[in-house]
Amino acid sequence: MAVDRERAGAGFGEVSRVKGVAFRYVSFGASIVGLVALATLLVYVFIDAFDLANTNPVWLLVYFLTLVVPFIGFCLYSAGDRALTRRTALVLGGGLVATAVAFEAIELLITPIPRLTWQLAYLFVVVAPVVSYVVFVGAQKPVGATGFGLLGRTLGGAVLGTAVAILFIVLDMRLWFLVFTLGVVPAGAARAYGRYRGSGRALGLSIPVGVLGAVAAVFLRDVLRTYPTPPFIFIWTFGAPIALAAGLFVLNRGGTRRSAAAVGGVSLAAAAVGTVTGSSALPEGSAVLVFAAAAAPLAIHLHGVLDAEKGRVGLVLPVILGGGVLLGAALVGAFGIPGPDPWLDPGYLTEAPSRTAVEAGLYPAIVGSVIIIALVAVLSFVLGVGAAVFLEEYTADTGVVGAIARIIQINIANLAAVPSVVYGLLGLGLFANLLGFGFGTAVTAALTLSLLILPITVISAQEAIRAVPDELRQGSYAMGATRWQTTKKVVLPEAMPGILTGTILALGRAIGETAPLIMIGAATTVFSAPSNVWSRFSAMPMQIYAWANFPQAEFRYGVVAAGVVTLLIVLLSMNTTAIIVRNKLERDS
């Protein structure tokens, strides 16, 4: 060890290690104290949302054995690592004893811990981390990748499809039908023809044709009287194109014509199933969209798995999970074990708010959030990428342009630190009052939130563009490409993973913002979903804010907790998507 201080004439002094070791542990403790606090709070809100505090331990045990243990087994099988298997078994078993003993000791000697039993503590402190770790390890091997890819793609497709379907609550379905038929289809046909024949003229015509068709559609909307039924509209505008795209994707990846047709056929068949089912929460016929969006990635993934001849076993994952749930339900039913009564259930997601806690739901707020986020996504992506391209590709370092770019750069950094409530005032004064977009409308909210996250999107897009190697640009210029051509064909495709990741993360910030929404006069509670973008709406965080003020315990510890968990799950899935998008696209390029 090093020398502390030299005493005159006494040779080396003594060095105390105590101070250093203590400091090391104190600083480590400081770095995790915030995370531990947050984790504890999350555990409690989870327990409240799913009413786990009153759960029969036997019920937990049944599902632990039928669902969790087989699932962990699947992950361990995929990982194929004996040491890991042994360690997992050790942690699960040892953790069980350790948690029980420690928990009982604390309750006995120090203080009773409210609303927590040792079984729940075991679940959150031991089982949850173990499960996430084995999922992480297992998903990197072929078997796990197959299984989780299957679930993830199907679920992701279904969620995306549902989000788009929700947009049709405020969008005019018939206008969309006309725009699609007269604008999108001809434009797509022109593009396909141009690609196929290598005709630049047909390619160039596709955009004007599409615009003309869309304009014609807007005029025809009021003239035409009869329209196809909603399920047909969804089949024609979403089911068929999704199936076509899935088939083409398979062809592109080197699949045979027959497999491409099969993949397309499966997607179309799923869409057809959607015509006869539906949910009252979604617009009529839009189940087609949800089914098609879930089935297409599923079919593509299946084709890839069956082609690769590796990790096919992973396809049993849905069977394991479904079987586990069914078996658990059968056992629980047979022995009459009472289960929990969760606040966060399907009814909560599809019903309107209510004065009574049992009937209260989040549906209008979810619809409001989806609509706002869709608008914000479009606005902030366009503005953010545009500004970033200007700052990175179109400026000089010197001269007037350089000075302007520097000013904009400093300005963006300062905008990022302006409190969100001030953006709310901007929205109130500018969009709601001066421009007359109305108090608390979805348009006002979307514009306000877009400006709020604009600095974040610009900065992340800039970083992504800056990371594109300069050789690629020089190569493009050397081939005679113009600046726009270089940007479009070289820089943006290369930077897209980073840009997408940054945008999704920024949208995550927008979905949780509450203060600006209050300032622009968004409703705290609306009892029906908004009918168009100019109507007053609520959003998930607004609803949580409104409910948090209710003094009743059922609201405080039940309904709000369920809302908080919903919001956090949405956020978590957005962030996970962002990370997966980045990893996947980066690996491909």
Add this chain to the structure above:
Amino acid sequence: MSDGAGTPDLQRPSSLTRIKESGYGGVFVACAAVTLLTTIAIFATLLSDALFFFSEVPITEFLSGTEWSPNPRGGGLSFGIVPLVIGTLTVTITAAFVALPIGTLTAIYLSEYATPRVRSILKPMLEILAGVPTVVYGYFALVYITPALQATLFPEMRTFNALSASLMIGIMTIPMVSSISEDAMSAVPDSLRQAGYGLGATKYEVSTGIVVPASLSGIASSYILAISRAIGETMIVVVAMGAQANMPEVRSALFGIPYIHPAEVLFDSGMTITVSMVQIAGGDLVGGTLPYDAMFALGLTLFVITLIMNVLSDIIAERYREAY
């Protein structure tokens, strides 16, 4: 682009191409201009209504008044910002007591002690703290922290209080302090550390005696940013702190130094600048009334304070940065 012909197209670009090029350039300039326009619009919106407000209520009265009641129904209107400033200061100082030491220690741990593997796990996880929606933090403070504190340490605490809101703000701002400070500490060249070890210093002495002083400007600028964030924080205080503009009793201590008893402001509900804006906005919004304009005056105050702090943090980071 040529039409796929075999020979290269060596003509100069047609005028259509040139128009297209400058058109796209214009679009990008417009996008970048939106960011500038946002700042101008914020200034203009805040200033126009705030000026109207200050023409009705003198600015001296606004800054020195000790009563805040903008509610038209409650009778007397009075706009004195002092109680709001006291509320904001209470929250900010308490949050700083949590975030600054923890954030600094975290930064030291991450940059000096943690292995690369631990750092790669811990850093993104700390960012989660800043990513949780603030309304969720507010809910946590109201529903879990306050009852827990009431049951254990402070039974005299009210349901709505400043302390639990401040604790949550402190936790939320930890990553702000830690990430910027850690960047500054990582930028300290290794030769300085080696020199310290060469002189016989322990790791603890190198960390606290060499690395921290060398990165002091970065640490200071992270402090200012975190405090500015705490000042502008809205939802946590709105949900957990209640909305009562209290003027605490000013007592005089030894030698007549005035002070405010901390328990009085911490255990009681209070009102910050942001809360009062939300409270006015939550009522009936009618443009042109005095409370409506007061909201913009408060917004302007907040905007100016945070802007000054950001610029200050930039200057400190730039000017006092040791260039290695």
